[in-house]
Amino acid sequence: MGASGTEVSKTTYREAMREALREALRSDDRVFLMGEDVGRYGGCFGVSLGLLEEFGPERVRDTPLSESAFVGAGIGAALAGMRPVVEIMTVNFSLLALDQILNNAATLLHMSGGQLPVPLVIRMTTGAGRQLAAQHSHSLEGWYAHIPGIRVLAPATIEDARHMLAPALADPDPVLIFEHGSLYNASGELAPPTAPVDLDHAAIRRPGTDISLITYGGSLTKTLAAADELAAEDISAEVIDLRTLRPLDDAAITASVARTHRVVIIDEGWRTGSLAAEVSARIAEGSFYELDAPVERVCSAEVPMPYARRLEEAALPQTADIVAAAHRAVD
Amino acid sequence: MSVARSSRTRKDPARPKSGKKTATSKPSASTESPARQPSTGHRTDLLEAMLRIRRFEERCVELYSATKIRGFVHLYIGEEAVAVGINEALTPEDAVVSTYREHGHALARGIPAESVMAEMYGKATGCSGGHGGSMHLFDASRRFYGGSAIVAGGLPLAAGLALADRMRAQPRVTCCFFGDGAFAEGEFHETANLAALWGLPLLLVCENNLYAMGTALAREHAQTDLAMRAASYGMPAWAVDGMDVEAVEQAARRAVEGIRAGTGPHFLELRTYRFRAHSMYDPDRYRDKAEIEQWKVRDPINRLTDRMRENGEPVEKELARIEQRITDEIDHAVAAAEQAPEEPVENLLRHVTSSPAEAVS
Numbered sequence: 039m040g041a042s043g044t045e046v047s048k049t050t051y052r053e054a055m056r057e058a059l060r061e062a063l064r065s066d067d068r069v070f071l072m073g074e075d076v077g078r079y080g081g082c083f084g085v086s087l088g089l090l091e092e093f094g095p096e097r098v099r100d101t102p103l104s105e106s107a108f109v110g111a112g113i114g115a116a117l118a119g120m121r122p123v124v125e126i127m128t129v130n131f132s133l134l135a136l137d138q139i140l141n142n143a144a145t146l147l148h149m150s151g152g153q154l155p156v157p158l159v160i161r162m163t164t165g166a167g168r169q170l171a172a173q174h175s176h177s178l179e180g181w182y183a184h185i186p187g188i189r190v191l192a193p194a195t196i197e198d199a200r201h202m203l204a205p206a207l208a209d210p211d212p213v214l215i216f217e218h219g220s221l222y223n224a225s226g227e228l229a230p231p232t233a234p235v236d237l238d239h240a241a242i243r244r245p246g247t248d249i250s251l252i253t254y255g256g257s258l259t260k261t262l263a264a265a266d267e268l269a270a271e272d273i274s275a276e277v278i279d280l281r282t283l284r285p286l287d288d289a290a291i292t293a294s295v296a297r298t299h300r301v302v303i304i305d306e307g308w309r310t311g312s313l314a315a316e317v318s319a320r321i322a323e324g325s326f327y328e329l330d331a332p333v334e335r336v337c338s339a340e341v342p343m344p345y346a347r348r349l350e351e352a353a354l355p356q357t358a359d360i361v362a363a364a365h366r367a368v369d
Numbered sequence: 370m371s372v373a374r375s376s377r378t379r380k381d382p383a384r385p386k387s388g389k390k391t392a393t394s395k396p397s398a399s400t401e402s403p404a405r406q407p408s409t410g411h412r413t414d415l416l417e418a419m420l421r422i423r424r425f426e427e428r429c430v431e432l433y434s435a436t437k438i439r440g441f442v443h444l445y446i447g448e449e450a451v452a453v454g455i456n457e458a459l460t461p462e463d464a465v466v467s468t469y470r471e472h473g474h475a476l477a478r479g480i481p482a483e484s485v486m487a488e489m490y491g492k493a494t495g496c497s498g499g500h501g502g503s504m505h506l507f508d509a510s511r512r513f514y515g516g517s518a519i520v521a522g523g524l525p526l527a528a529g530l531a532l533a534d535r536m537r538a539q540p541r542v543t544c545c546f547f548g549d550g551a552f553a554e555g556e557f558h559e560t561a562n563l564a565a566l567w568g569l570p571l572l573l574v575c576e577n578n579l580y581a582m583g584t585a586l587a588r589e590h591a592q593t594d595l596a597m598r599a600a601s602y603g604m605p606a607w608a609v610d611g612m613d614v615e616a617v618e619q620a621a622r623r624a625v626e627g628i629r630a631g632t633g634p635h636f637l638e639l640r641t642y643r644f645r646a647h648s649m650y651d652p653d654r655y656r657d658k659a660e661i662e663q664w665k666v667r668d669p670i671n672r673l674t675d676r677m678r679e680n681g682e683p684v685e686k687e688l689a690r691i692e693q694r695i696t697d698e699i700d701h702a703v704a705a706a707e708q709a710p711e712e713p714v715e716n717l718l719r720h721v722t723s724s725p726a727e728a729v730s
């Protein structure tokens with residue numbers, strides 16, 4: 039309702055995503071939603087609640103517990119002209135469909151010499167923060183960003199939750215959307231877009247001059263909080279939200295480093311071989327002479343995510359860690 | 370690309386047949402006895418289609434030894450009756466999903482030998498532009514969706530093609546080939562359940578050649594009656610003599626009729642045998658030479674010509690004519706592949722994504 043109108047409305051990340059799905063289902067009869075418990079249950083995080091009633095079981099399709107089969111079915115349906123939106127409950131379970139994502143979705147266009155684009159959207163939850171322990175909390179989007187042939191999105195704001203799906207569906211290639219589980223209840227104002235939403239550019243969420251804080255997804259809120267704290271100490275931090283993890287917006291990263299000359303990268307993935315490592319390497323390659331301090335990274339501790347609240351908090355990047363890293367870079 | 374491809378389709382032997390095929394397709398009464406009285410012409414067509422695959426692959430062996438073709442090459446020799454018999458029941462509107470042992474499926478489907486050979490050579494004129502090779506043959510214009518070298522990896526995708534048809538009430542069938550080894554993979558079982566649950570128009574064609582690489586059927590399956598196990602998913606499933614092209618055709622017609630009538634997925638277990646090693650790399654140490662010889666007695670090509678002779682059909686004359694035509698066709702395919710341009714290295718990053726700009730990131 040309101041979220042698709044022309045006025046500013048109060049909504050949540052979850053509702054914004056649902057509204058995006060509703061709009062897609064309404065405006066294009068090739069679109070259908072498929073996944074475990076997306077229908078009757080309303081989606082394991084409640085994103086698709088009510089869509090079954092509105093669009094029926096053909097287009098809001100509950101699947102058996104067969105990640106490989108229904109992701110592969112999404113690929114096949116996309117090849118045959120449909121525009122499936124496949125939901126995988128969490129990134130952890132996507133590993134059971136990794137074969138289909140990597141060996142089919144990402145490769146078919148190339149292996150077929152350009153004959154077979156796969157216009158498929160796969161959505162899944164990622165990330166920790168809800169004491170779900172070591173099989174429901176990891177951030178593996180950096181792995182997916184490793185794969186040529188797919189686009190990887192991480193909507194971090196209500197606006198992006200609402201508006202990234204349409205361009206993702208318009209993309210002729212597979213698009214993976216990672217929704218951080220801690221974001222669903224985030225509420226805020228949603229204004230109609232002032233410019234066309236594109237999937238190629240990072241966003242400056244807060245302009246600054248002293249240091250670049252580069253992040254995405256679930257870490258954006260913590261990073262903005264860190265920027266607030268730094269502002270109180272007269273350190274002007276620029277917050278870059280990558281938004282698209284593949285392909286990376288190199289120009290935005292380079293431009294920000296050229297303004298601030300100091301960088302902290304915040305990534306909920308494990309540090310080793312992480313997306314943060316990739317961003318850091320690109321800065322070393324492209325902006326080396328702009329740097330006034332070594333690049334800092336704030337990532338998750340290299341442990342399987344623990345259950346106990348205090349341990350989980352200690353394992354995750356926190357605002358205080360970001361502030362401390364910024365101090366190391368600035369001092 | 371596909372436009373260019375169809376324009377260089379010099380001749381397309383298997384394709385024109387499919388037009389009249391639907392007209393001759395009559396409901397079959399049972400599997401035991403052929404319901405349609407096969408005409409001499411039809412048997413000759415079947416013979417030619419099988420011989421084309423046999424001779425094409427024999428030439429591939431030579432070209433492999435001559436290092437013109439590289440990579441993994443999996444030969445279909447001995448199993449030709451399966452691809453040819455199944456293809457008889459399909460129309461150009463139907464879809465085919467195949468494996469890495471796919472030259473037979475591709476040729477039976479009507480992809481020109483020239484286009485397949487160029488792909489084996491890794492040339493730009495190949496049916497996958499040289500990006501795929503022997504294991505990844507594609508032809509979107511013939512709804513031939515490859516060419517998957519992940520054992521069982523094509524099955525979920527085939528279910529999706531069938532799902533799209535079901536959702537849009539398209540009276541088409543998707544045919545998916547896979548082996549006895551694939552039957553042990555989770556992706557097979559997930560797909561069988563999903564397809565039966567949703568009543569998808571999917572023909573599951575299990576080529577049971579008794580081996581998954583070097584592992585014999587009984588060493589990979591606790592229960593080796595694969596058709597029976599497939600039936601447990603609630604779909605019609607039965608075993609067929611995969612060395613008898615007419616038996617395969619008849620079973621395929623019956624299954625496809627069932628699927629088109631809306632009774633959901635069907636499973637066929639084709640009992641067959643590969644006469645050659647698993648791939649060009651395989652020293653074939655895991656089976657008895659005597660076993661191979663026993664199966665060669667049932668060679669699907671000889672089986673058909675014997676039957677034609679028994680029926681007093683003019684086999685020898687036909688054979689000479691067919692062999693000549695196929696030799697010419699393959700000679701031409703090889704010559705064309707030799708001449709064909711390579712994809713320029715500057716195009717390395719093409720077709721990674723649909724937008725060329727993204728290839729850099």
Ligand SMILES: Cc1ncc(C[n+]2csc(CCOP(=O)(O)OP(=O)(O)O)c2C)c(N)n1
Binds near residue numbers: 470548550578
């Ligand atoms: C997922 C996967 N595991 C293993 C392999 C290696 N491999 C290639 S073919 C093959 C045997 C498959 O046997 P089957 O399904 O019976 O088909 P066939 O080769 O007999 O036609 C194996 C193990 C593979 N390609 N993919």
Ligand SMILES: [Mg+2]
Binds near residue numbers: 550578579
């Ligand atoms: Mg086998």
